[in-house]
Amino acid sequence: MTLEAGAPFGASPPSDDHAIVTEGLTKRFKGGQIAVDALDLTVPRGSVYGFLGPNGSGKTTTIRMLLGLVAPTSGTFSVVPLPRVGALVEGPAFYPYLSGEANLLRYDAADPTASGRTARTRVTTALERVGLSAAAGKRYRNYSLGMRQRLAIAAALLGPRELLILDEPTNGLDPQGTREVRTLVKEIASDGTTVFVSSHLLAEVEQMCTHAAIMRTGRLVAHGTIASLSGGRAPRLRVETPDGADAARVLRGLGLTAVAHEGPEVSAELGGHAPERLNAALVEAGVAVRGLSVVRPSLEEVFVGLTGEGFDVEG
Numbered sequence: 266m267t268l269e270a271g272a273p274f275g276a277s278p279p280s281d282d283h284a285i286v287t288e289g290l291t292k293r294f295k296g297g298q299i300a301v302d303a304l305d306l307t308v309p310r311g312s313v314y315g316f317l318g319p320n321g322s323g324k325t326t327t328i329r330m331l332l333g334l335v336a337p338t339s340g341t342f343s344v345v346p347l348p349r350v351g352a353l354v355e356g357p358a359f360y361p362y363l364s365g366e367a368n369l370l371r372y373d374a375a376d377p378t379a380s381g382r383t384a385r386t387r388v389t390t391a392l393e394r395v396g397l398s399a400a401a402g403k404r405y406r407n408y409s410l411g412m413r414q415r416l417a418i419a420a421a422l423l424g425p426r427e428l429l430i431l432d433e434p435t436n437g438l439d440p441q442g443t444r445e446v447r448t449l450v451k452e453i454a455s456d457g458t459t460v461f462v463s464s465h466l467l468a469e470v471e472q473m474c475t476h477a478a479i480m481r482t483g484r485l486v487a488h489g490t491i492a493s494l495s496g497g498r499a500p501r502l503r504v505e506t507p508d509g510a511d512a513a514r515v516l517r518g519l520g521l522t523a524v525a526h527e528g529p530e531v532s533a534e535l536g537g538h539a540p541e542r543l544n545a546a547l548v549e550a551g552v553a554v555r556g557l558s559v560v561r562p563s564l565e566e567v568f569v570g571l572t573g574e575g576f577d578v579e580g
């Protein structure tokens with residue numbers, strides 16, 4: 266759904282630096298279940314902020330509180346003024362027999378705060394923004410899954426937005442549609458729009474976002490830039506070779522640490538070494554290098570390290 270107007274009770278504008286700030290934000294549903302537990306979140310303006318967590322970890326409830334759709338039990342939050350927030354929480358229902366453009370015009374007309382005179386401009390701009398100008402006249406039922414989701418995002422972009430909130434925008438999409446949405450999110454962010462996007466897929470957040478917060482059963486377990494989240498562990502050099510013992514000796518001689526040798530693979534902490542130099546040194550020492558790569562710890566490894574638990578990587 267897209268929200269156009271009306272500030273929710275309890276919300277106030279955050280500072281110039283942040284699009285969303287929450288402090289101790291908590292939601293306990295009737296029956297005692299804590300869905301969101303004392304959440305402290307700071308979303309910098311201009312970031313693509315991944316809100317990551319397995320199903321049921323409290324992402325949607327948090328988003329619904331931010332949009333004023335659910336009242337918090339306790340805590341505070343501030344968000345940019347709601348007319349400047351575009352949100353995709355549950356995809357809008359589009360008419361299959363109408364074109365993308367006609368659907369957006371209908372959708373726009375349902376907004377009492379939007380002027381009818383400028384409707385066409387708004388719709389044209391939104392379609393352009395999501396790359397659907399060429400397909401504007403095509404019937405919705407003939408759209409691919411990716412195009413359908415792009416149209417839903419266009420509906421959230423009818424009007425100037427400082428913040429776009431997307432709840433699991435790639436859920437149910439095929440790989441092509443997922444790629445389309447990922448690319449679109451980056452494009453939308455490139456002009457400075459803050460994007461807050463929830464996902465249960467680590468790899469997706471890693472590829473699409475500048476920052477992430479990781480939720481587990483209503484609690485925040487880690488947050489920060491993707492680089493800082495992944496940076497806790499050092500990159501490693503990995504060499505594939507039939508001359509493992511020699512390779513390990515050469516790397517130790519060059520000052521590499523944490524050298525490990527197992528079968529045809531030798532690995533070590535890369536430190537400040539240039540991989541191409543190490544390659545040259547190995548070859549010079551007569552080591553047959555079949556493969557050489559630098560492996561950086563993924564967000565998933567970091568997450569597993571933080572929580573001691575696995576994660577729903579494929580969905």
Ligand SMILES: Nc1ncnc2c1ncn2[C@@H]1O[C@H](COP(=O)(O)OP(=O)(O)OP(=O)(O)O)[C@@H](O)[C@H]1O
Nearest residue numbers: 294298299300318319320321322323324325326327
């Ligand atoms: N209206 C409600 N009444 C009672 N419990 C609820 C309600 N809405 C959500 N919950 C519970 O709160 C918890 C958090 O749900 P929420 O939908 O926020 O998680 P989520 O991370 O968005 O997961 P998903 O990706 O499955 O939507 C879940 O255990 C859920 O069952």
